[in-house]
Amino acid sequence: GAGVSQSPRYKVAKRGQDVALRCDPISGHVSLFWYQQALGQGPEFLTYFQNEAQLDKSGLPSDRFFAERPEGSVSTLKIQRTQQEDSAVYLCASSFSLASYNEQFFGPGTRLTVL
């Protein structure tokens, strides 16, 4: 597709369940980013990839969060043993390269609600 796509758009999980969120970046974009947006706040960085390499995961809030991009295109963000504080919108973005001057383009997000 022409833009970044994410699935599912909405996810409701019971506390303690594992969830997996998918991101399809723009074709040809080597860099992929995950952000978390809490209600009423701006997005906050979680992790990023250049191709299949995860170069920075400093924003992941706990070891329950894990991201992968095994073939350098589609990425999955996995949250194990979900907690209520994980409820947020998870946004994926891609850019042509990792250079900081590159424009990032965002997907529609996945809204996660943990009950």
Next chain:
Amino acid sequence: GIQVEQSPPDLILQEGANSTLRCNFSDSVNNLQWFHQNPWGQLINLFYIPSGTKQNGRLSATTVATERYSLLYISSSQTTDSGVYFCAVPSGANSKLTFGKGITLSVRP
């Protein structure tokens, strides 16, 4: 890390009015992006503007990099302009974006 401040936090306009949204940042940058987040949560790219001025229809933006601020102008506002406006800059040499807290704009008919 870099700090990003947006003002005002909230803005209410009558349809047809003009407005200016401001973004201040604490360090020099080589990238600045303005986004509009619609009611469905989608972040829509408005401008990529590390410096200078750009215009797109009723919207325009100016970034004065040496003074570390950017302005987004909305002219003849419409109800569809409602939503949250974010500016974002990269953190140092790293390309991860730091966002401001956003400006919530409500345009009333």
